[in-house]
Structures are given as structure tokens and as C-alpha cells.
Amino acid sequence: MIEKTADVIEKEYILKVIDRCDSCGSQALVLVKGFNGKLMFCGHHYAKHEKALEKFAYETIDEREKIIQNKLIGSSN
Numbered sequence: 590m591i592e593k594t595a596d597v598i599e600k601e602y603i604l605k606v607i608d609r610c611d612s613c614g615s616q617a618l619v620l621v622k623g624f625n626g627k628l629m630f631c632g633h634h635y636a637k638h639e640k641a642l643e644k645f646a647y648e649t650i651d652e653r654e655k656i657i658q659n660k661l662i663g664s665s666n
């Protein structure tokens with residue numbers, strides 16, 4: 590049996606640090622899958638284009654919560 594405790598759940602992310610926003614080159618946090626291809630955005634540009642992307646996307650993978658985790662990790666150093 591595998592025991593799991595609530596505070597050690599690690600989510601696996603699809604977007605990696607090397608994935609970059611198509612608009613500005615920052616780390617991509619949102620992956621938008623559309624019928625014509627994929628787009629990647631940082632949090633800022635995803636928010637900016639969100640309305641337009643709704644029409645394009647059939648799937649949106651939003652990993653913006655990573656930023657919060659990174660900040661928590663960074664502040665513990």
C-alpha cells in the first residue's frame with residue numbers, strides 16, 4: 590500500500606522552463622491547443638489574449654500556479 594499525505598502531492602507539469610511565451614519570450618505558463626496548432630504564453634500575455642483564445646482553443650492548460658510555487662521556493666533560500 591502506498592500512503593499519501595496531503596502536503597507532499599507533486600503535480601506534474603507539461604510546460605517546462607525552456608518553453609517560452611510566443612509573444613515575449615518569458616517562461617510559458619499557459620499552453621493553448623487550437624485546431625491550427627499550439628500556442629504558449631506567459632501569464633501576462635495569456636491574460637491579454639484570453640478572450641481571443643477562447644475561440645481558437647479546444648484545450649487550455651493553465652499552469653500559472655507554478656509562479657506562486659517558485660516564489661515560495663525562492664523565498665526560503
Ligand SMILES: [Zn+2]
Nearest residue numbers: 610613631634
Ligand atoms: Zn509573454
